[in-house]
Amino acid sequence: MKTRIPRIGIGGPVGCGKSMLIERVVPILAKKNYRVSIISNDVISKEDADRMRKNLATSQGLLPENLVIGLATGGCPHTAVREDPSINLSVIEQLEDEHKDLDLIIIESGGDNITTTFSPALADYFIYIIDVSGGDKYPRKRGLGIETSDLLAINKIDLAPLVDADLQIMERDSKIVRKNKPFVFVNCKTDEGVDVVAQHIIHDVLFDQPPKNLVKEAQ
Amino acid sequence: MDTDLSDLSLMQLSDSFFPTGFYTMSNGLETLFDEKRITDADDIESFISSLITNQLGPADCVALSNTYDFASSGDIEKVISADRALYSMKLIKEIRDATCRSGSQMLKCIKVLVSDNKILNQYFDAVKNSETPATHPIVTALSCNIFGIEKKRAMLLMLHGFSTSMVGASLRLGLIDHLQSQKIIHTLKPLVKKTVEDNITKKLNEMWQFTPESDVIQILHEQKFSKMFIT
Numbered sequence: 468m469k470t471r472i473p474r475i476g477i478g479g480p481v482g483c484g485k486s487m488l489i490e491r492v493v494p495i496l497a498k499k500n501y502r503v504s505i506i507s508n509d510v511i512s513k514e515d516a517d518r519m520r521k522n523l524a525t526s527q528g529l530l531p532e533n534l535v536i537g538l539a540t541g542g543c544p545h546t547a548v549r550e551d552p553s554i555n556l557s558v559i560e561q562l563e564d565e566h567k568d569l570d571l572i573i574i575e576s577g578g579d580n581i582t583t584t585f586s587p588a589l590a591d592y593f594i595y596i597i598d599v600s601g602g603d604k605y606p607r608k609r610g611l612g613i614e615t616s617d618l619l620a621i622n623k624i625d626l627a628p629l630v631d632a633d634l635q636i637m638e639r640d641s642k643i644v645r646k647n648k649p650f651v652f653v654n655c656k657t658d659e660g661v662d663v664v665a666q667h668i669i670h671d672v673l674f675d676q677p678p679k680n681l682v683k684e685a686q
Numbered sequence: 687m688d689t690d691l692s693d694l695s696l697m698q699l700s701d702s703f704f705p706t707g708f709y710t711m712s713n714g715l716e717t718l719f720d721e722k723r724i725t726d727a728d729d730i731e732s733f734i735s736s737l738i739t740n741q742l743g744p745a746d747c748v749a750l751s752n753t754y755d756f757a758s759s760g761d762i763e764k765v766i767s768a769d770r771a772l773y774s775m776k777l778i779k780e781i782r783d784a785t786c787r788s789g790s791q792m793l794k795c796i797k798v799l800v801s802d803n804k805i806l807n808q809y810f811d812a813v814k815n816s817e818t819p820a821t822h823p824i825v826t827a828l829s830c831n832i833f834g835i836e837k838k839r840a841m842l843l844m845l846h847g848f849s850t851s852m853v854g855a856s857l858r859l860g861l862i863d864h865l866q867s868q869k870i871i872h873t874l875k876p877l878v879k880k881t882v883e884d885n886i887t888k889k890l891n892e893m894w895q896f897t898p899e900s901d902v903i904q905i906l907h908e909q910k911f912s913k914m915f916i917t
Binding site: 538541542543550552553556 | 703706707709710711712787788794795855859912914
């Protein structure tokens with residue numbers, strides 16, 4: 468029988484901390500025995516994938532090296548996750564065939580603009596991440612990612628005083644723009660708020676189900 | 687009332703909006719760009735022409751043409767043998783993987799559009815069971831056959847799609863502008879037409895390809911650290 472592994476899409480502008488968020492969230496999930504694969508869509512290189520592979524797989528042994536996959540997108544990061552996700556889907560299908568014990572696939576979009584969304588055929592849950600360095604106007608300016616993502620993460624909050632970004636304004640505007648949808652302030656350097664992101668993933672995407680390998684062992 | 691929808695189907699399949707992942711491929715062009723061996727519109731046209739003349743024409747077009755006929759006669763075994771033969775001629779892993787990723791995703795899309803076609807269902811099952819690789823030209827042949835798009839047009843569609851994706855890659859690499867892009871596509875039309883005419887009657891055992899320099903370039907692309915394109 469075909470296995471459908473839950474998928475999260477993570478999108479956001481260049482340099483906002485998409486890869487860093489993954490690097491911080493995966494250890495939390497791995498500690499709870501969830502098995503994760505990462506597909507990193509990169510605009511110009513496989514640097515992010517290589518770094519995540521080195522840090523998460525080679526150094527920490529949290530997942531096999533071949534489960535961190537880098538994908539080039541021909542200079543079209545939003546096309547690869549929205550209009551024509553066929554190459555990503557092809558890789559996912561291969562993962563689903565060969566690694567049925569995976570609990571989760573994380574798909575990182577290449578750095579893009581604030582209109583990024585994921586094709587519903589590609590991702591079941593969409594995390595959009597921005598950082599404070601663009602100013603506290605960011606949530607207020609809206610954009611599909613900020614408005615419609617399942618979870619909005621606002622990263623690099625430690626930089627707020629340095630760029631005159633008022634976190635209270637960002638909080639107020641996020642509430643207005645996103646209505647009842649959740650958002651979280653994070654600092655991926657110190658792990659602040661990252662556990663909240665992990666909890667959302669476990670609750671909203673994995674529906675608090677235990678890891679497959681633990682279920683299998685219990686049987 | 688005329689119920690022939692084949693022209694519209696042709697437009698749908700040839701539209702860059704149709705999801706095949708072609709926008710991720712440069713077929714070695716990116717390496718040539720990085721090494722400054724391709725610098726202008728003439729170089730791009732020459733590279734595309736070479737690949738059409740020595741690779742896509744005698745191999746992909748012949749496979750497509752024969753598969754189209756096999757599909758017409760409902761011969762799934764021969765469709766699979768054409769698929770395997772073409773796959774075996776793709777010497778470079780990146781290129782093999784790319785044609786199969788495009789082909790299998792195109793197949794899935796066609797399956798959503800058409801559910802009651804016997805040969806499509808047989809081929810879909812064969813791909814699902816890993817009995818055949820789903821190269822893009824074979825899936826194109828089946829799709830066009832099912833939609834009533836005539837064989838010659840199916841071959842034109844494939845070569846036009848290839849040319850457009852290569853020109854698109856060139857544009858995104860900053861080699862040419864939007865007007866030069868259209869000029870290259872326009873200039874390639876006679877070659878595309880002739881390539882189809884030269885290969886439409888060839889049998890499967892007449893397939894060949896010979897692009898040693900491009901093969902080496904594509905191997906070099908596999909080894910690149912920093913790249914925009916999958917091929």
